Amino acid sequence: MRDFFIKLKNLSLITIAAGLIIGILLLFQPDKTVQFVSILCGITVIMLGAGAWISYFTKVKSTILAILGSLAIIAGIILCIKYESIISTVLFLFGIFILISGIVDFVSAIDAKKNDLKSWIVSLLMAAATIILGLLVVVNPFSSMLVLTKLLGAALIVYAVMDLITFIQVKKVVKYSLSEQIDVEAQEHTED
Numbered sequence: 001m002r003d004f005f006i007k008l009k010n011l012s013l014i015t016i017a018a019g020l021i022i023g024i025l026l027l028f029q030p031d032k033t034v035q036f037v038s039i040l041c042g043i044t045v046i047m048l049g050a051g052a053w054i055s056y057f058t059k060v061k062s063t064i065l066a067i068l069g070s071l072a073i074i075a076g077i078i079l080c081i082k083y084e085s086i087i088s089t090v091l092f093l094f095g096i097f098i099l100i101s102g103i104v105d106f107v108s109a110i111d112a113k114k115n116d117l118k119s120w121i122v123s124l125l126m127a128a129a130t131i132i133l134g135l136l137v138v139v140n141p142f143s144s145m146l147v148l149t150k151l152l153g154a155a156l157i158v159y160a161v162m163d164l165i166t167f168i169q170v171k172k173v174v175k176y177s178l179s180e181q182i183d184v185e186a187q188e189h190t191e192d
Helices: 002-028 030-058 063-081 083-114 120-139 141-191
Strands: none
Touching: 002 030, 002 141, 030 063, 030 083, 030 141, 063 083, 083 120, 083 141, 120 141
8 A cells, every 4th residue: 555655656746747847838938838849749740641651661552651641741840830820720710719609608698688587697798708708819819829828837837736735735644644554553463
């Protein structure tokens, strides 16, 4: 049982450190972190494409494999070079989705008012906030992504701190439990 807690402790320390480091990077260097992750993903896709071509030449002479390998290499290069455009396009589309969702919620809130539902004002305020968020993302998707990246970084830092507090508490409980177990075993030996 003690070995299990030692392994769990080591794993917990690794996740706390990783969460803290990644959170700090995302919070204070969001643009460089996004660039690094995008290039890393692009390189991974290029390597998959190269792997497909290597497999084509060494194992299977499949036209589909060659085409997929070529497409992967091209997609990886585009991802490395034009990551900002790709992220902006995805966020723009996401912003349109948020905007449409907010408009639907707004119409639903108006219907709720017509039907004398008490919660219509909360729904209306939430719909307005959703519409504003959607407009902000549509108007400036890359800046929105940087803000969201910073929020993610802050959340990871909070998570790491909370996990560290939990780790310290668990460590105290385990230490207390083990000392209680040793005391019980010592009493059993003295009674024999």
